[in-house]
Amino acid sequence: MADRDGLIWLDGEMVPWREAKTHVLTHTLHYGMGVFEGVRAYQTPKGAAIFRLQEHTDRLFNSAHILGMPMPWDRETLNRAQCAVVRENGLDSAYIRPMCFYGPEGMGLRADNLEVHCMVAAWSWGAYLGEDNMRNGIRIKVSSFTRHHVNITMCRAKANGNYMNSMMALQEALRDGYDEALLLDASGYVMEGSGENIFIVRDGVLYTPDLTSALDGITRRTVITLCDELGLKVVEKRITRDEVYIADEAFFSGTAAEVTPIREVDGRAIGAGTRGPITEKLQGLYFDQVHGRRDQHPEWLSLV
Ligand code: PMP
Structure with a gap:
């Protein structure tokens, strides 16, 4: 999954797929405190379109709010990022994965210097259950x-x-x-x-x-x-x-x-x-x- 061509939106920039990495001390990797979405884009007569994008982004922000996680980007930016990963990866249909996570700035449950990072990836995914x-x-x-x-x-x-x-x-x-x-x-x-x-x-x-x-x-x-x-x-x-x-x-x-x-x-x-x-x-x-x-x-x- 990690070793392939393409672009991933990470903290405001499009980065090559293989370089979209984070440190092993990434806080969310240790304690699971992060939020994400699963979104799909479909082929339509007018071109690739994301289904209920705003509702997914709203749920992402609600998830972050519930966890008390400050969001470093506004909804509009994350909507644009989701469109961009589909478009810039040349996908006509896609599964889109936005995720917001705490980085490697600190460790332990009491870490108070953590930064929230955001990524959005997209790839082709057919019928999930076959x-x-x-x-x-x-x-x-x-x-x-x-x-x-x-x-x-x-x-x-x-x-x-x-x-x-x-x-x-x-x-x-x-x-x-x-x-x-x-x-x-x-x-x-x-x-x-x-x-x-x-x-x-x-x-x-x-x-x-x-x-x-x-x-x-x-x-x-x-x-x-x-x-x-x-x-x-x-x-x-x-x-x-x-x-x-x-x-x-x-x-x-x-x-x-x-x-x-x-x-x-x-x-x-x-x-x-x-x-x-x-x-x-x-x-x-x-x-x-x-x-x-x-x-x-x-x-x-x-x-x-
Ligand atoms: N329940 C759980 C636990 C899920 O992970 C999902 C997938 N997001 C759903 C229900 C269905 O939610 P949605 O239709 O928004 O994808």
Whole structure:
């Protein structure tokens, strides 16, 4: 990943990919106190465009605010940096990774001379959970790892350290032969995937966990808006594990995962054991939206 051509925006400048480095005493590397985003740009009829750029940047700033991390750049500069990395790397579609981290200016939890550094990289990334799975659905397993408690890590923040929990759950699921993990919250209710929000469908109504310890996903918000436009009811509520087992359909939503159908949970087929009709409809609409093939919400696409 590090050894390739291209440009990365680092602290206000475009630097060659191989030279975008930081010292081993980088504070965030030691303690995980940093914030990041996962954003996508898609090919549209008008050229490459970033989907819901402003919302991602706003969430990045909220994450920093939650962690008490002073941001050295304004939102507009980081928006421009994200457009620039797509454009200057010649990408027509991309996954974009902005991150803000404490540098190597000090060590120890009490360090008070730390500076916040920002980087933005972009690269080509296809279907996160596989092309075939986008059609047929994935197999998931309830994780033995519990999702964060709301007063242990801060779940509204997309913070680096929070992802240790995600990786433990994902590695366990992959090792056991599944495609993704489903994490329950500290009370045992269904929360989210390692990097995705979850929806289930029952009798034509969609249900998604209310936002306690799940990330406030931008794809989740998009799906809810698309459902409104289709006249589909979405209920945010506490969901139990067995409600997922008996759902007619289930899917994950996320910037990387987009809309990924779930065909099996803990060895139990969901509905017909393949992508359900409502999932298929929403998935198609989502791709139309991100690729600029719908007239609605032109403000969600920022040309690079
Ligand atoms: N939950 C977690 C834990 C995530 O990492 C992500 C990916 N950012 C999501 C949900 C989905 O969020 P979004 O739709 O904004 O990508």
